[in-house]
Amino acid sequence: MVAKLKLSYGSGIEALTYLGQNYMVVDRSLIPELLEILRSDEQFDYCVDITAVHYRERAKQFDVIWVLYSFPRNQRIRVKTPIADGESLPTSVPIWPGANWLEREVYDMFGIKFDGHPDLKRILLPDGWKGHPLRKDYGILQQDNEWVQINLGIESGQ
């Protein structure tokens, strides 16, 4: 499968295996197209999870990861794409409707925007909150003091 994809996309795809699990690192420019092909031609019909990892010291600070599963093939694959801070990604909601909340959570926790998402807003944190807590520069005890004072009427939530 990966060989076939490599033929059409060339160097943009790197296929790797770790502990028996397959994943591929792909270029950001391939993103909606490759996911669509995985969905339609390769039958990865179930988007298990979308998440991100923050690497502060890298030029391309974020890895966005799609965990996909195929019911007909009983296989999993992970697609990973590195992006820079402030860079956005095309949404995959038209491909898998279930990506909706998962993308909202990535936006909430990392501040990564998904273009074309039907309703991109915070999901776990309150709407007016400042900051994205799963970034590595966000401290474990850090909070949006202003929000806490205005909305909860207390000095600090700690």
Next chain:
Amino acid sequence: MTDPNALSPLDLETPEKPFLDANELVINMGPQHPATHGVLRVILRLDGEKVLGLECVIGYLHRGVEKIGENRTYAMFNPYVDRMDYVAAVSNGLGYCEAVEKLLNVEAPPRAQYVRVILTELNRLTSHQLWLGTHALDIGAITPLFYTFRDREEILKIFEKYCGARLTTHAFRIGGLQYETYSGFEQEVKNFLNFFRPKIDEYEELLTTNRIWVERTKKVGVISGADCIALGVTGPVLRASGVKWDLRKAQPYSVYSKFDFEIPTGQNGDTYDRYLVRMAEMRQSVRIIEQAVEAIPEGPIMAKVPKVIKPPVGEIYHSIEAPKGELGYFIVSDGSTQPYRVRVRPPSFVNLQALDVMCRGAMVADVVAVIGTLDIVLGEVDR
């Protein structure tokens, strides 16, 4: 100053709006509502009694479990995972321990694996019992709650005797088990199974042919198998829509491949079928425990795991079939004692997304039934 609460006199001569407004009505359900199983807020758009659409507002129980994971060692984070789906803490622990074991490239010894399966399946029973009791209570049948909670107590007693805790058990350790089973554990589990088998019939007697129950659940909250897959819905909800998929069979983990059991499925994808599927799953769990308790091998309960857990650089996604669906852990290791990133793929969070699809066109009272049938735990939705 005029009283802001005072009603303005109705001007019936020149109404700006029609006297009886038949536009859509937006109402709030929750966050504090007995039928939302926690703190879930649902904004309903209604046309009379009919639901036009709804939006879930979640996050009231958000504790930042994933952030905590990045700031604790692998072993220290283990008890935290129990506090996500707190009615199925053992399953959470199993998923996390197995994921870290894979990352470390160790395997728990067979004896530990069997005890793990027994405890995890017992936990599935408690989770389904709690679901049945509360779900029936939401719809108006109060009796099943007393039946299920009475029997659930017996399982919690086994947990308490095994590890000292009833709900947030922290039963497993990375590499195996902390405690050897207490003397008489096998016999007690067998006694429980003999006690419990007729109890499932008793639950079914109360509900399966009960006319009110059938009317409140049949053709309510229907979702097709294709919609389930598109939305990522897993667990009993997916199986009740006719998709025969269970991770214990599809991608067996632990020692599940050694046991003989079936995957119950439904056809209609409605609330009644989901009820039947979960009842059948309880019987299958009993079957698995029966086989496991007969076959527990002797031997060590802990693999050779270094005192300080430092997995090599790399990443892993491991998922198990929790009582609510696919529970996945994505762990990135940077070679240090703390995970670089822990991502939990919670089944309740993804399943809750289907609420809108399942409730459209239904009555307001059905929303309560559908929230119950999805079997969500807000501790896991919000993490």
